[in-house]
Amino acid sequence: MPREEPDSSQRSGILRGTLDLMVLKTLAQMGPLHGYGLALRIEQLSENALRVNQGTIYLCLVRLVQKGWITATWGPSDNNRRAKFYALSKAGRKQLKIEEDNWERIAGAMAHIMRPVPES
């Protein structure tokens, strides 16, 4: 039976698509990182509120590479092993801008719906 493409949101309980945004944003802030570094960084930044299943991040990375938003190159890691480093591409930077705007719009709208300003 053909397996459906695993949906990262099912595994991590994160809103669909937000993992992409988190990865892009993190890479934008930190520069090139390997998968382990990314996972660590996201956990730290979200103060462990969002515990990403660490493997899931790799599935997200493949998709982003295929879309051309990030690039992957092999390089030496801190403990002298070979690791794959991911960096934001030009297209990725553009996409990040779009998704950030998008996110802010949705987050703003959600905030309004969740906590309506009482009518005066």
Added chain:
Amino acid sequence: MLTMLRMLTARIRAIFRHDADDREFKEELEAHVAMLAGDKMRGGMPAELAYREARLELGGIAELQDAHRDVRGFPRLESLWRDGRYALRMMRRDLAVTVFAVLIIGIGAGASTTVFGVVSALWLRPLPFDNPERLVWIANGASRNLSNQTVQVGHAVDLRERSQSLAGLAAFSPFYGIGDIRLTGSHEAERVTGVPVTQDFFPLLGVKPWLGRYFNTGECRQDAPRSAILSHAFWRRRLGARAGVIGDSLILDGISTTIIGVLPPEFDFSGTFSPGRPADLFLPFPLSPENNRKGNTLALIGRLRPEVEPMAAVPEIEAVVERFSKEAPDIEPGRRRNNFRPLLSPLQDRVSGRFHGTLALLAAAAGLLMLLVSANISSLMLARASVRHRELALRMALGASRGRLIRQVLVEGLILSCGGAAMGLALAFLAIRFLASLGSAGIPMLHAARVDGPAMAFSALAAVLTGIGFSVLPALQASASNPQEALKETGRGVTGAGSFMRRAIVVFEIVLVCVLLSGAGLLTRSLLRVLNVDPGFTSSNVITLRVDPLRERHSTREARNAYFDAILQQVRAVPGVEALGLTDALPLGDNFGWRGWTISAIDGSTSRANALARMIDAGYLSSMRIALKAGRGFTPDDRPVSERVVIVNEVLARTLWPGVDPLGRLLEASGRQYRVVGVVDDVHYFDLERDTGPEMYMLLQQTGDYQTVDLVVRSAVPPEPLTPAIRQALKRADPTLPAVEFRTMDQLLDRSVFLRRLIVLLLAGFAGFGLILASLGLYAVISYSVSQRTGEIGIRMALGASPLAMQGTILAQTMTLAAVGLAIGLPAAWMASKAIRHMLFGVAGSDPLTFAAVAAVVAIVAALGGYIPARRASRIDPLLALRSE
């Protein structure tokens, strides 16, 4: 958009980088684990524990790798690929079955693709002209007689000027004879065929000259110097495809004729308008008063204006014709217009319409054959599926879903049928090339048949449909199995439902075979009946050759008669020649004396008739062995100057003088009186299947009224060896006579039944192949059931059943299947025979002999198919059989 494209290419690349990607990802994950574990160890954790926790945190590596593959590639496609590879492995294991399946699909697909190619050329593909759907054929009434289908020049001119629905009107004159024109000059003299066409003919069709130009107005005047446009084939053959021929001259019938154009290779006049009558060149036909006076000469082709509906054009053209026929009833003082009853039909229908029934029949037969192939392979795969039952059950128990198993079977089916389609295409390519080469077959557009894009698409489609068709049942059966049950069973894994399905399929095959066999049978009987028709003459040992004299050289009737006498005298002296004669119309030949004469009886009756006249000499009737029923034939005593004499056929005798002896009576034709001296048997001049109409024979030397003349020579032995001697004799009489194309009457007879024979051959081939398939299907089912019942048979034989009784049981089982198939198949065949009623000749659609023969053939083949397994059953050793339980 760009992103999607990038993803698509990345994913496609991932398919090819499968192993490399796997390796890289594994390395990446290991690096991850190492780094995570390293961090944990720095926190004081022992290495072993750190690594274990790191792996746990990452999630299962194998599972991640699987997910990774799915994300980066096309998961469906890749598993399809895996299914395909699995299927190929299975097929290699059952190589014999695979080869057999591909072979029969190939033959089936080849047959149906060939039929498709022919149907496409004759029916589906538009004619090779500009906007062919706007072209209409404008006939004159519905008669089959050529001179009643054509119109006078005046009609054509008036219609072209006045009709609002026609954008253009052109015509050719169909009254040209094959080889009517003598080409002389630097090469060997030869006979060529020239078609007279009006100035607009090629522009109207949209046929652009390959070299040179169209006819201009000056060349289409009555007294213009002669000019011609050449067919591509003639230009290549006679003029060596020389580009500089435009402006050169050919000597046609002794007259210098300027070449003004050469037609493109794809334009085939004879293939389109006059199959089997090759056209070498085209001559201008002036729309002149002189030609108007000649009567009905033109076959009209109109081009409708773009906005005019074909249906709307009919009343408009009828009205226009009626108006001008009334306004100007005379073409010149004292000469009335001929009748013109315009009948419009799409040109395509006119060209190939009469073959549509035949084509539909062949297409239906090919479809039945494909169904048979499908059914056969279906039962083959069912049989295999039950052998593989346990394997499938095991896969299911291990977690494969039903859908997955169905897909697996479908993929196998598709691979088989694609292999078959490839083979079918190759077969169709050969078959169509052969059919297209049957140039003189008299089937329009057949020369254009080829395996083209649509034919390939058809073949692919047929393959996919067949593949799905024959995989559905096996797929359902495969997935219907309950793995627990199947795995529990120790030996045979067959379910009752599967064996019922296989029996049902065999019955279905027998039904299809009944329909095919009875169709082929009825048409074979029709062919035999046609071949049995007495043509009215004896064709064996007769050879013929065109010998008519050049009118320029033999300008008087006396000179021409002397020329004929010289020829007859020389050829009569050739050893082996038994009898010889002359005629202007060979039976079943090309020029069949199309002109109807209105004749009336002078004495003994007042009847009138419309008869065809044949011009013959004194020797013709006896050379052809046309039976004299009363009176005498012509003799040398009937001189050009003695009393005008005529011989009538039996139909004309009955028409003019019903119940009265016609001998010695006078009849009037074309204002002259002729005395009836004899009555002869009816001869089939047009084809064997149509009844002969009123016909009469006149003395060539008396009337001098002929277009072409053929010499007919009968010999005691097969005449081919005589040709060199006859050729020399003719050269002595006339050194310029082209004496090349000898034809025997047997050839003409064969040609007249060519199409019928071709259809019978094709259908018989289809039916025979179908019969083989059905018998193999029957054999497979029975022998499978024997192998399944080995134990049972063993017990029965141990309990005393004789081998012979065992054999009888199995045979009875076979015959029951055959009987059920016949019980459904014969009525089905009877219904189907109604569809081919119009193609039958001399047999009824319910012909008992044919149906009895079909039943007998099916029964015999079934008995053969059942006998082999029955014998095997009777030889089962009870001890061995029981031990294997």
